[in-house]
Amino acid sequence: MxxxxxxxxxxxxxxxxxxxxxxxxxxxxxxxxxxxxxxxxxxxxxxxxxxxxxxxxxxxxxxxxxxxxxxxxxxxxxxxxxxxNKNDSLILLPCTDPSTSTLNMVEVIDDNFSYNENIQVNDHKLSTPSTSHAQPSD
Known part of the structure; x- marks a missing residue:
């Protein structure tokens, strides 16, 4: 079923x-x-x-x-x-050769940050998406 x-x-x-x-x-x-x-x-x-x-x-x-x-x-x-929601979800990162990847996702817990990092996965460089969130004014 x-x-x-x-x-x-x-x-x-x-x-x-x-x-x-x-x-x-x-x-x-x-x-x-x-x-x-x-x-x-x-x-x-x-x-x-x-x-x-x-x-x-x-x-x-x-x-x-x-x-x-x-x-x-x-x-x-x-x-x-x-x-x-998309701000709390898993971001699947692209990989040119998925058969050699051991890890291809990053968990995003909070969207109140800027994040841009290259991750090395079995000789494949992956770039995570950059997200930024403006801090609220007082």
Missing amino acids: VQYCNVKGCNTISGQGIKMHKLPKNEDIRSKWITAISHHDLKFKILKSFSVCELHFRSEDYHIPFTSISNTVQLKKDAVPSIF
């Missing part, structure tokens, strides 16, 4: 190599998920097959279980989706 990410504006579907997560059964955490997601979507509805893709979670929201043989990461039980 194909799963769709139910976060507004996200077009992720299962089968794209991106993990999908169902609403947690724990009522407290479930409530936090619903609150976080509904703040970003005024027409938010909970569906029976509600899923949120991994792109809405930060790397700190995952762990490798002690019993994992294949080092498969799992979502922490208390994790809450927190990435919803």
Whole structure:
């Protein structure tokens, strides 16, 4: 069965190599998920097959279980989706030879900074996009 990410504006579907997560059964955490997601979507509805893709979670929201043989990461039980807009999202960096890249994304947490850096990834230089944000006047 194909799963769709139910976060507004996200077009992720299962089968794209991106993990999908169902609403947690724990009522407290479930409530936090619903609150976080509904703040970003005024027409938010909970569906029976509600899923949120991994792109809405930060790397700190995952762990490798002690019993994992294949080092498969799992979502922490208390994790809450927190990435919803382009200023908080993952920026995918282009690479001329993806088969040799080990890392090709940078997580942007806050847009109140200027950022422009070259990153070396297996002999490929990548330039991250430059973003600047004017500081508000007092």
